[in-house]
Structure formats: C-alpha cells, structure tokens
Amino acid sequence: xxxxxxxxxxxxxxxxxxxxxxxxxxxxxxxxxxxxxxxxxxxxxxxxxxxxxxxxxxxxxxxxxxxxxxxxxxxxxxxxxxxxxxxxxxxxxxxxxxxxxxxxxxxxxxxxxxxxxxxxxxxxxxxxxxxxxxxxxxxxxxxxxxxxxxxxxxxxxxxxxxxxxxxxxxxxxxxxxxxxxxxxxxxxxxxxxxxxxxxxxxxxxxxxxxxxxxxxxxxxxxxxxxxxxxxxxxxxxxxxxxxxxxxxxxxxxxxxxxxxxxxxxxxxxxxxxxxxxxxxxxxxxxxxxxxxxxxxxxxxxxxxxxxxxxxxxxxxxxxxxxxxxxxxxxxxxxxxxxxxxxxxxxxxxxxxxxxxxxxxxxxxxxxxxxxxxxxxxxxxxxxxxxxxxxxxxxxxxxxxxxxxxxxxxxxxxxxxxxxxxxxxxxxxxxxxxxxxxxxxxxxxxxxxxxxxxxxxxxxx
Amino acid sequence: xxxxxxxxxxxxxxxxxxxxxxxxxxxxxxxxxxxxxxxxxxxxxxxxxxxxxxxxxxxxxxxxxxxxxxxxxxxxxxxxxxxxxxxxxxxxxxxxxxxxxxxxxxxxxxxxxxxxxxxxxxxxxxxxxxxxxxxxxxxxxxxxxxxxxxxxxxxxxxxxxxxxxxxxxxxxxxxxxxxxxxxxxxxxxxxxxxxxxxxxxxxxxxxxxxxxxxxxxxxxx
Numbered sequence: 001x002x003x004x005x006x007x008x009x010x011x012x013x014x015x016x017x018x019x020x021x022x023x024x025x026x027x028x029x030x031x032x033x034x035x036x037x038x039x040x041x042x043x044x045x046x047x048x049x050x051x052x053x054x055x056x057x058x059x060x061x062x063x064x065x066x067x068x069x070x071x072x073x074x075x076x077x078x079x080x081x082x083x084x085x086x087x088x089x090x091x092x093x094x095x096x097x098x099x100x101x102x103x104x105x106x107x108x109x110x111x112x113x114x115x116x117x118x119x120x121x122x123x124x125x126x127x128x129x130x131x132x133x134x135x136x137x138x139x140x141x142x143x144x145x146x147x148x149x150x151x152x153x154x155x156x157x158x159x160x161x162x163x164x165x166x167x168x169x170x171x172x173x174x175x176x177x178x179x180x181x182x183x184x185x186x187x188x189x190x191x192x193x194x195x196x197x198x199x200x201x202x203x204x205x206x207x208x209x210x211x212x213x214x215x216x217x218x219x220x221x222x223x224x225x226x227x228x229x230x231x232x233x234x235x236x237x238x239x240x241x242x243x244x245x246x247x248x249x250x251x252x253x254x255x256x257x258x259x260x261x262x263x264x265x266x267x268x269x270x271x272x273x274x275x276x277x278x279x280x281x282x283x284x285x286x287x288x289x290x291x292x293x294x295x296x297x298x299x300x301x302x303x304x305x306x307x308x309x310x311x312x313x314x315x316x317x318x319x320x321x322x323x324x325x326x327x328x329x330x331x332x333x334x335x336x337x338x339x340x341x342x343x344x345x346x347x348x349x350x351x352x353x354x355x356x357x358x359x360x361x362x363x364x365x366x367x368x369x370x371x372x373x374x375x376x377x378x379x380x381x382x383x384x385x386x387x388x389x390x391x392x393x394x395x396x397x398x399x400x401x402x403x404x405x406x407x408x409x410x411x412x413x414x415x416x417x418x419x420x421x422x423x424x425x426x427x428x429x430x431x432x433x434x435x436x437x438x439x440x441x442x443x444x445x446x447x448x449x450x451x452x453x454x455x456x457x458x459x460x
Numbered sequence: 461x462x463x464x465x466x467x468x469x470x471x472x473x474x475x476x477x478x479x480x481x482x483x484x485x486x487x488x489x490x491x492x493x494x495x496x497x498x499x500x501x502x503x504x505x506x507x508x509x510x511x512x513x514x515x516x517x518x519x520x521x522x523x524x525x526x527x528x529x530x531x532x533x534x535x536x537x538x539x540x541x542x543x544x545x546x547x548x549x550x551x552x553x554x555x556x557x558x559x560x561x562x563x564x565x566x567x568x569x570x571x572x573x574x575x576x577x578x579x580x581x582x583x584x585x586x587x588x589x590x591x592x593x594x595x596x597x598x599x600x601x602x603x604x605x606x607x608x609x610x611x612x613x614x615x616x617x618x619x620x621x622x623x624x625x626x627x628x629x630x631x632x633x634x635x636x637x638x639x640x641x642x643x644x645x646x647x648x649x650x651x652x653x654x655x656x657x658x659x660x661x662x663x664x665x666x667x668x669x670x671x672x673x674x675x676x677x678x679x680x681x
Contacts, residue, residue: 240541244515247540248471251562255477258565262627263484264675277473 007173012166019158027154031147035140038119039107042089042138046121049091050134056081057127069128090137096124098131117141179207187214195222241403245288245418249281291419294350298426303344307454310380311338313345314371317352329365332356336373339380342454343431351427354420355384355447362388362445379450387444396439400425463508463576465489468498468524469538470516478511484626485569495519502528509572514539514550525553534575566632573622588621589679591660607659612637616652620666620676629673
C-alpha cells in the first residue's frame with residue numbers, strides 16, 4: 001500500500017470514529033434531558049388534573065347541596081370534566097381499591113415500537129370516600145423520532161466531514177511526498193546504473209537532507225565506478241599492447257624461419273639477412289620478456305628493503321654503464337649527496353640503469369648526461385638530465401604508460417620495448433617516492449625522482 | 461601477369477616477411493608503412509588484394525577499411541589481436557578474412573588463394589609443362605590426353621602446381637588437402653604423391669625432400 005493510501009484510509013477511519021462518537025454521545029445526552037423534561041411536564045399535568053377534578057367535585061357539591069356525591073354522579077361528573085376540558089394528553093380515571101403501593105405516584109415510559117412511545121404518570125386520588133387512579137399518558141414518539149432522525153443525520157454529516165478531512169490530508173500528503181517521488185525516481189535511475197544522475201535539492205527539510213546524502217552517495221559510487229572502469233580499460237589496453245608487442249617479433253621470427261624451411265632456393269645473402277632479422281627480433285623479445293618479468297614481479301613480491309647509500313649505488317650503476325657511454329662518446333656527470341635511503345638495492349639499481357639507458361638513447365654523441373641529487377625536507381630529489389631529442393609536450397603524459405613509444409621505429413631500432421619508464425615509475429612508487437618528467441623537444445629531458453631519506457640516514 | 465598485392469604493415473621486418481611470402485606464392489607486392497599512404501596508394505593503383513594490419517600509426521586498419529571500401533579491392537586483415545569482438549568487427553567492416561599473427565607462409569597463401577577464388581581472380585586452368593589442369597571441370601590432360609585421377613590425387617596435384625618450387629611438408633599437405641581434423645598418417649600422403657607421380661610421369665620433377673616432404677620443381681620456360 002502506498003503512503004498516500006495509508007494516510008487517506010487512516011484519517012478517514014479516525015475522523016469517522018471521532019465525529020460519530022461525539023455526535024452519538026451528545027445526541028443521547030440531549031435525548032435523556034428531553035425525556036426528563038417530558039416526564040416532569042407529565043407529572044405537573046397529572047397533579048393539576050387531580051386538583052382540577054377536585055375543584056369540580058367541590059363546585060358540584062356546592063351547587064347540588066349534597067353532602068356526598070353518589071357513585072353515578074361522581075363518575076358522570078369526572079367523565080364530563082375530562083371530556084370537556086381540552087387536555088392534550090390522554091387522561092383516564094378509574095376507581096380502584098386501596099392498596100399501599102397504589103398511593104405512590106408512578107412514572108413509566110412505555111415503548112411499543114418505534115412510533116409508539118408514551119410517558120405514563122399515574123397517581124391515586126381520594127374523592128368522596130373512594131379511591132381513584134388518575135393516569136396521564138403523554139405521547140413522546142416525536143422525541144424518539146427526532147432522536148432517530150438526528151442520529152442518521154449526524155452519521156451522514158460525520159461521514160461527510162471525515163471524507164473532506166481525509167481528502168484534504170490526502171492532498172497535503174501528496175504535496176508533501178512529491179519530493180519523495182522525485183527521490184524515488186532518481187534513486188531508481190541510479191540503481192539502474194545511471195550513476196551520473198543527481199537529485200534536485202530544494203529547501204532544508206528532512207527530504208532535502210536525505211537527497212543531499214543520496215547525491216553524495218551517488219557521487220561516491222560514480223567515482224568508484226569510473227575508477228574501476230579506468231583500471232579495467234588500462235588493463236585491457238595493457239594486455240592488447242603486450243599481445244601486440246609479443247606477437248610482432250614472434251611473427252617475424254616464425255615467419256623467416258618458415259621461409260628458410262620452405263623456400264627451395266635461398267641465396268647466401270638472403271639467408272644472412274633472414275637470420276639477422278630472426279636474431280634481432282629474438283633479442284627484442286628477450287628485452288621485452290625480462291622487463292615484463294621485472295614489472296610483474298615488482299607488483300607481486302615484497303621489496304627487500306635495506307639501508308642503501310645512494311652515492312655508492314649510483315656510482316656503481318654509472319660504472320657498469322660507462323663502457324656503453326664511452327662507445328657512444330657520451331659522458332656522465334654525477335653529483336649525489338651521501339645519504340642513506342631505505343631501498344631494494346637490486347630494483348633501485350635497475351631504476352638508475354633504465355634512466356641512464358633512456359638518457360643515452362636520447363642523446364647524440366658528445367653530449368653529457370647529469371645525475372644530481374639534493375636533500376629537501378627529509379627527502380632526496382634525484383634528477384637525471386640529458387640534452388637529447390626531448391619528448392613532444394602532448395606525449396609527455398603517456399610516456400609512463402606501458403608499451404608507449406614516442407617514435408616506434410627509433411625506439412625499436414634502439415632495442416626498446418616501451419616499458420622502461422613505466423617500470424621506473426612502478427619502482428619509485430614501490431619505494432613510496434614520486435616520479436616526474438619535464439622535457440622540451442630538441443633541448444632535452446629531465447627525469448626527477450623524490451624518495452624519502454631513511455631515518456638517521458644522513459651521513460655527516 | 462602476376463597479381464599485385466598491397467601490404468600495409470608498420471613493422472619493417474613483418475612487412476619484409478610478408479613480401480617474401482608473397483613472392484614465394486608468385487605474387488607481386490608493395491609495402492606501405494602507415495594508414496594514410498595506404499589509402500592514397502589504394503586509390504591510385506590497381507591492386508588485386510590488400511593485406512591490412514589493424515594496429516597502424518595514424519589511421520588504424522578499421523579506419524583505412526572505411527575509406528577504401530568503395531574501391532572494391534578485397535581486404536584481408538592481419539592482426540595480433542585474437543579476440544572475437546575484433547574479429548567480428550573486422551569481418552563486418554567488409555574484410556574477406558582475418559589472419560591472426562603469427563601465421564605461416566602456406567596458411568597466408570592458402571587464405572589469399574581462397575579470397576582470389578571467391579573474386580574469380582585465380583585461373584580456372586593451371587598449366588605445368590605438358591599437363592593442363594582445369595579446376596572447374598576437374599579434368600587433367602597430358603598432351604591433350606585425359607588422365608584419370610581420384611579427387612584427392614587431383615587436389616594434391618593442383619596444390620603442387622600452385623605452390624611449385626616450394627618445399628611442402630607432409631603435415632602441410634595433410635592439413636591443406638585432407639583438412640586439419642583428419643587424423644590420418646602421413647603415409648596416406650606418400651601414397652597419393654606416388655600415384656600422382658606415376659600417372660603424370662613426374663619422376664624427377666616432383667622430388668622428395670628427405671625427412672621433410674616434397675617439392676615440385678620449376679619447369680624450364
């Protein structure tokens with residue numbers, strides 16, 4: 001049952017009950033009063049009838065000069081008196097034998113059916129040595145008829161009043177619950193998946209309050225859903241990219257191996273070329289798989305955190321990479337303070353190597369790559385700067401996405417797989433640090449990393 | 461005149477591989493590395509078929525397909541993506557076939573041949589030396605004399621003539637002629653090849669490649 005239906009029925013019943021009870025009580029009281037009055041009136045009439053008759057007897061005795069009236073005279077006189085006088089009520093006079101209780105004046109209500117109600121007052125008179133019973137019957141059917149009529153009227157009236165009040169309340173409740181309707185519609189839409197739906201809030205009552213909370217709730221839900229969708233999408237993109245990156249070298253490897261098998265005449269030159277392609281692509285696959293393994297194991301295994309001297313770690317990394325730099329006729333400059341950080345030594349070395357590798361790939365021969373660090377508020381900021389080709393502004397936001405390559409052809413010819421930077425970012429984040437890149441095309445790129453210094457790790 | 465095929469593939473080595481594949485199958489081909497130039501090339505030149513990579517820089521394969529649909533050139537997609545939605549999308553966009561990387565040379569050639577057949581671009585009549593093979597009427601003639609072959613022998617011969625000078629393994633023959641689901645032994649292949657060799661006098665031309673399979677040598681001239 002809807003709320004408005006409940007309100008309607010409840011008010012209808014309650015008002016009906018209240019109005020009818022009140023009118024019933026009032027009418028009954030009124031009726032009782034009227035009856036009392038009617039009885040009193042009948043009693044007065046009764047006593048006045050008795051005294052009237054007595055006066056008539058006296059008058060008759062004076063006129064006739066008799067000391068006593070005979071039975072016949074008396075009954076004739078009484079009959080004549082009663083007949084002649086115009087009493088509204090029915091009056092009977094009957095001789096009775098004396099009895100003790102007959103002395104008392106009696107008042108009775110005689111009801112025989114709806115239309116025949118009488119108030120009967122009887123009293124005993126003693127005239128001329130004889131007892132007479134004088135009875136006055138007053139018809140009060142009118143009173144009862146009126147009562148019944150009033151009852152019916154009050155019921156109809158009460159019903160009408162109840163209906164009017166119920167309808168009024170119904171309208172009021174519909175108006176009051178209108179915002180609830182809106183709320184209901186909006187929540188249904190939200191429940192059906194329209195998380196961007198918001199409820200219009202008006203006023204400051206409970207419903208408005210509830211609406212505001214609902215809005216806050218759906219906002220939260222929408223945010224979560226969007227977040228989940230984003231994660232799902234980026235995972236899908238990751239897998240699609242990974243498939244592509246794995247299958248591209250595989251296609252060439254399997255393809256050229258197949259060609260070498262089925263082609264009947266392969267010249268020496270062709271054979272060398274095909275073999276070289278197979279080797280290159282296999283190497284690409286090796287780089288890709290090792291980087292992927294690193295990326296995956298980084299997400300799954302706990303870090304082996306130790307107090308590591310940053311200066312020492314970077315010194316060692318640069319040393320390993322130096323032959324490659326010398327080959328390309330590039331230099332590395334380091335200026336790193338001797339602070340201790342809490343890090344997984346192997347992972348952090350791999351991070352530095354990756355950055356050095358990237359910087360070298362971007363540089364042309366003769367250029368210098370700088371690694372410098374500075375302490376700032378409990379953190380150490382490490383910068384790796386090159387003066388190479390740089391990254392176009394609009395692609396800067398994407399470079400940490402897995403498999404993203406600014407220049408696919410150049411990156412592949414340099415043996416890149418497109419996951420170096422996303423690996424770096426993941427390593428830094430695993431160390432509770434932040435990672436950022438600033439770059440300007442044909443001016444160079446700076447990668448900066450902030451990692452917290454280990455407690456008591458500052459070496460004087 | 462050999463058929464001309466356009467290869468649209470952004471990876472240099474894969475493009476080179478496909479090019480080599482096609483030359484083995486006797487097709488001429490051109491390579492193009494991105495979507496935009498593929499659209500331009502398809503408009504300018506008459507290609508019999510386009511092999512289209514889906515993941516391309518600039519315009520992707522589906523977008524290229526939209527633009528070249530009007531030219532009526534059959535298209536086969538080449539892609540690393542093997543999920544069904546992509547496949548359906550590819551085929552719905554009007555492509556003839558959808559090949560998932562990595563793929564083998566003979567598979568690619570077989571799929572191309574099917575598409576060509578559908579577009580009535582393959583010759584109904586194949587010639588090899590004194591042999592004339594009509595693939596529509598299923599008849600073989602040698603020096604204008606009919607030779608009677610069983611249907612499977614006919615298919616084996618047609619396959620060798622189509623892939624002349626290619627080394628074909630017994631497994632590949634099994635897959636191509638009897639279908640992948642056929643669980644027969646490679647000896648079946650040997651019997652059929654021997655029959656074909658004997659009936660058409662191909663000793664010395666349809667040679668056995670030790671431990672691998674067979675090869676039909678090129679005829680002179």
